[in-house]
Amino acid sequence: MSSLPGAAAWEQYAELLAASLRAASSVLVITGAGVSAESGLPTFRGTGGLWDGEPVEAVATPAAFARDPERVWRFYHARRRAVLRAKPNAAHLALAALEARVGHFLLVTQNVDDLHERAGSTALVKLHGNLLEDLCTACSTITPAPPVPPAAGGVPRCTCGGLLRPNVVWFGEWLRQNDLRRLERFLLRSRWSDPRGVALVVGTSGTVSGGYGLVEAARDAGAVVVEVNPESTALSGCCDLCIRARAAEALSKVVARLEQD
Ligand code: NAD
Ligand code: ZN
Numbered sequence: 001m002s003s004l005p006g007a008a009a010w011e012q013y014a015e016l017l018a019a020s021l022r023a024a025s026s027v028l029v030i031t032g033a034g035v036s037a038e039s040g041l042p043t044f045r046g047t048g049g050l051w052d053g054e055p056v057e058a059v060a061t062p063a064a065f066a067r068d069p070e071r072v073w074r075f076y077h078a079r080r081r082a083v084l085r086a087k088p089n090a091a092h093l094a095l096a097a098l099e100a101r102v103g104h105f106l107l108v109t110q111n112v113d114d115l116h117e118r119a120g121s122t123a124l125v126k127l128h129g130n131l132l133e134d135l136c137t138a139c140s141t142i143t144p145a146p147p148v149p150p151a152a153g154g155v156p157r158c159t160c161g162g163l164l165r166p167n168v169v170w171f172g173e174w175l176r177q178n179d180l181r182r183l184e185r186f187l188l189r190s191r192w193s194d195p196r197g198v199a200l201v202v203g204t205s206g207t208v209s210g211g212y213g214l215v216e217a218a219r220d221a222g223a224v225v226v227e228v229n230p231e232s233t234a235l236s237g238c239c240d241l242c243i244r245a246r247a248a249e250a251l252s253k254v255v256a257r258l259e260q261d
Contacts, residue, residue, distance in 0.1 A: 013241065013243050014243075014250070014253045014254050014257055015257065016241060017198075017200075017226050017241065017243065017254050018254050018257040018258050020196065020198050020224045020226070021098070021101075021102070021198055021254070021258060022258060023195045023196070024102065024195060024196065024197050024198045024224075025102075025103060025104055025191045025195060025197065026102075026103075026104040026105075026190035026191050026192060026197035026198075026223075027098065027102045027104070027105045027106075027197060027198045027199075027200065028105075028106050028108065028186070028187075028190070028197070028198070028199045028200070028214065028218055028223070029095060029098070029105075029106070029107045029108070029199075029200045029201075029202065030108050030109075030110075030199070030200070030201045030202070030204060030214060030215065031095070031107065031108070031109045031110065031111060031116070031202045031203055031204065031247075032109075032110045032111065032202070032203045032204025032205065032206075033046075033110070033111060033203060033204070034202065034203020034204060034205075034229060034230075034247060035089075035091050035092065035095075035109075035111065035115075035202050035203040035247045036086070036089075036092075036111055036113055036115050036203075037203065037246075037247075038089040038090075038091065038246060038247065038248045039086040039087060039088065039089045039092075039113075039115055040082070040085070040086050041082055041083065041086050041113055041115075043203075043205075044056050045205065051075055052071075052074075052075070057171050059071070059072055059075045060072075060075075060168070060170050060171055061170050061171050061172055062170055062172060062173065063172075065165055065170075069155045069163060069165075070153050070154065070155050072165075073153070073154070073155055073156070074153060076131070076166045076168075077149040077150065079112075079131055080131060080132065080145060080149045081149055083113045083114065083115075083131055083132065084147075084149075086113065086115060087115075087118075088115045088116075088118050088119035089115075089247075089248045090248035090249070090251065090252040091202065091203075091247035091248045091250075091251045091252070092115045092116055092118070092119035092121070093119045093120070093252070094248075094251035094252045094254070094255040095107060095116065095119070095121060095202075095251060096116070096119040096120035096121045097255050097259070098251075098255055098258070099120075099121055099122065099123055101258060104186075104189065104190060104191070105123050106123050106124075106125065106182075106183075106186045107121050107123060107124045107125070108124075108125045108127055108183065108214065109124065109125070109126055109127065109128075110127055110128050110204060111126075111128070112126070112128050112129055112130060112131035112166075112168045113131060113132075114130070114131075114132055125179050125182050125183060126179070127169070127175060127179055127212070128168055128169045129166075129167045129168035129169045129176070130167050130168070131145075131166055131167075131168055132144065132145045133145060133166070133167035134156065134158075134164040134165070134166065134167060135164065135165050135166070135167040136158035136160060136162045136163075136164055137162050137163045137164070137165055138158060138160055138161065138162025138163070139158060139160045139162055141158060141160070142167050143158075143164075145166075175212070183214070187214075187217060187218075187221075190218075190221075192218060192221035192222040192223045193221065193222030193223075194222075196222055196223060196224050197218065197221075197222070197223040197224070198223060198224050198225075198226065199214070199215055199218035199219065199223045199224070199225045199226070200226050200227075200228065201215055201225070201226070201227045201228070201229075201235055201239070202227075202228045202229070202247050202251070203228070203229060203247050204229070204233065204235070205231075205233050205234060206233045206234035206235040207233075207234055215235050215238050215239075216238055219238055219240075224240050224241070225238055225239045225240050225241075226239060226240065226241045226242075226243065227239040227241070227242045227243065228243045228245065228247050228250045228251065229242070229243075229244070229247075230244055230245060230246055231244070232244075
């Protein structure tokens with residue numbers, strides 16, 4: 001495993017990643033909260049892991065919603081307001097540009113914001129759901145969230161009368177079957193060796209999910225695994241190359257090199 005010691009080595013690392021991407025016929029990208037940090041959306045660690053004095057994990061659970069849905073909605077309305085104010089940054093844009101250059105590509109995000117979509121990514125699996133959708137707890141209908149989150153409290157209801165909740169995967173819930181099937185199909189159709197595919201892990205600590213075994217699966221199948229994160233993570237040990245830089249700077253430079261071809 002290599003890491004980026006300083007700016008002087010940056011050019012070589014970017015060139016190595018660009019060369020791997022140029023040769024690859026399959027590219028899997030996994031993103032986490034760090035990719036949206038430069039759009040002003042804090043990571044959970046960036047907020048100290050707390051909201052209203054409580055660990056975020058204690059607000060984002062089915063049990064918390066059953067106990068006090070109004071409080072859980074206050075948290076999600078605040079997050080929705082922040083997402084609606086935010087704009088995609090250079091990392092989101094670079095990943096959308098990368099998708100356009102690679103034949104077999106999938107972006108798997110743990111983020112519930114819509115910044116990848118707004119940047120133009122389409123081959124996208126939103127593993128933890130969509131913050132800007134409501135899900136009815138009674139009839140399971142999914143609807144777009146109102147364009148302006150209400151200033152007052154209260155708990156929104158479906159037309160069927162059921163309580164609405166945000167359409168996100170909470171701590172302690174299963175990932176959605178549809179998403180898992182799409183991932184499985186992508187992995188089955190991927191080519192990871194000769195030429196080597198690339199698994200690119202950006203802005204995730206790996207503590208929530210450990211990448212759901214995706215990084216290990218791609219590595220074991222022969223992919224070059226590259227991490228872009230200013231800090232070392234639970235996944236760093238699985239990587240062939242660790243670029244210790246912020247996502248916007250690193251990814252825009254790598255994609256700019258690809259576009260020089
Ligand atoms: P995390 O908070 O555990 O880790 C964030 C990672 O991003 C850290 O490793 C940090 O070093 C890195 N990072 C910070 N700034 C960065 C930058 N500029 N460039 C690259 N990396 C940077 O987040 P996680 O691993 O995604 O998982 C936590 C959970 O939090 C997920 O379930 C996710 O759904 C949720 N979450 C989502 C959002 C969002 O949708 N924008 C925001 C906060 C949390
Ligand atoms: Zn309903």
